[in-house]
Amino acid sequence: GQQVMQIPQYQHVQEGEDFTTYCNSSTTLSNIQWYKQRPGGHPVFLIQLVKSGEVKKQKRLTFQFGEAKKNSSLHITATQTTDVGTYFCAPHTGGFKTIFGAGTRLFVKA
């Protein structure tokens, strides 16, 4: 079955530093979604990537989909305390159920 690895599991950064989380799949993906969960909250959709090599930006967040459509990354430039939370990737292989990565928990020290 599909294997999803998301790394790192945790990341501590100083406010202003950059942050990147990676999602790697054992199978070719049809698309990938990213979600953010604030502490004590519920996951909230951030973006969906569909095309090979696609890059999308949302303010300080940059999302990339690999050329082979097996991996993706989320990069945050100049982190702020409002970025704290857990970031999940949700890769899809064409079926209709979602398998989430284990998430990367981001801690930002002011």
Add this chain to the structure above:
Amino acid sequence: DADVTQTPRNRITKTGKRIMLECSQTKGHDRMYWYRQDPGLGLRLIYYSFDVKDINKGEISDGYSVSRQAQAKFSLSLESAIPNQTALYFCATAKRTSGEGEQFFGPGTRLTVL
């Protein structure tokens, strides 16, 4: 007003008890999902439903059952709760699309089984 609501928000119960967690949505979405979240394991899919007559098992359906009473309601039952079912449970909804769409999550139910 919340589009996806879950009741109860917190529940403490004992081993062997039957528990029902309820989810309601006002988004008019056809697809509904139940996930459990454990520290370090992310979100794992328990069951999903694409309409009232369509129920499917997810990754970890053993020990759970579901009922889709209406388009807007999807309930999760633990027939005989056990301590390792202690977790945070999320309901989610999505539009019917040609592929996988954005999911909208409820606030979660924190369940503790003693």
